[in-house]
Amino acid sequence: MSDRQMVHIGPVRVAVIAASSQVRENLQTIVEAHPAFSVMGSAADADTLVESLAGSVPDVVVIDSEPDESDPLKALFEREHTPPGLVLLLDDLDSDWVLDALPTDAAAILSRNVMPAEIVASIEAVAAGLCVLSPDVLARLLAGRKPLRWTAPSGPFEALTLREVEVLAMLADGLGNKEIARQLDISDNTVKSHLSTIFGKLGAANRTEAVMLAMRHGLIMV
Structure with missing residues (x-):
């Protein structure tokens, strides 16, 4: 929810x-x-x-x-x-x-x-x-006929931790920050920190781009 x-x-x-x-x-x-x-x-x-x-x-x-x-x-x-x-x-x-x-x-x-x-x-x-x-x-x-406004990195992505993959999967399920925090028993600020790290590693500007990139590269399945 x-x-x-x-x-x-x-x-x-x-x-x-x-x-x-x-x-x-x-x-x-x-x-x-x-x-x-x-x-x-x-x-x-x-x-x-x-x-x-x-x-x-x-x-x-x-x-x-x-x-x-x-x-x-x-x-x-x-x-x-x-x-x-x-x-x-x-x-x-x-x-x-x-x-x-x-x-x-x-x-x-x-x-x-x-x-x-x-x-x-x-x-x-x-x-x-x-x-x-x-x-x-x-x-x-x-x-994918209209690309999202991000520039993919030339090399491979920096590896995501298991917790970061968990957060990504929950993003793909449409969960908000507070729900992710409750399910993982962590604070809202920790969720925000994970999101910032995920965006940086994937080269994504927002949640939608992060999920799309993760799906394209097989990091998560929906």
Whole structure:
């Protein structure tokens, strides 16, 4: 069970970012119509949303705009909270950064043309700690047609310890840091230290890249 799953006792707290006021209104209507959701706020951009939330962090943010490479929700991620899951609604699912647009353990990447029911299902999935990808994005991810933004080392990887392999396997199973710490009976800081070492040894920039690299090189099986 991920950190995000554990905190959900009440309604799923949802925020909306969309440049168009009409799109924001439509997305809010979809969220408000679901009895298990509550709207925390909405805004035309991430900075305005963060300011309006006044320190609170939603469970899920629905974004109808293409984030830039600097990550429009960086201000939310830097807070001492479980980062929000993201539901990204995009026109171009083929753009270069799509496979890098998973800055949290849970995210959905969907076309803007999806039906309201698909948005609802994606919010529910992301709130439960899952990832949701359109068939096109999933096919690209599996086929490796769009490489992730990392540069593989020219030589062999530095050997991982058995504990580091254990942590990698748990990452592949979708576990968050706190759950990994509980299962291995270690502290959260020790998990973070293991992750930092793993990323350095594999040449990975984030959890997704680390798992993909480990799978490609036979370090873990899923």
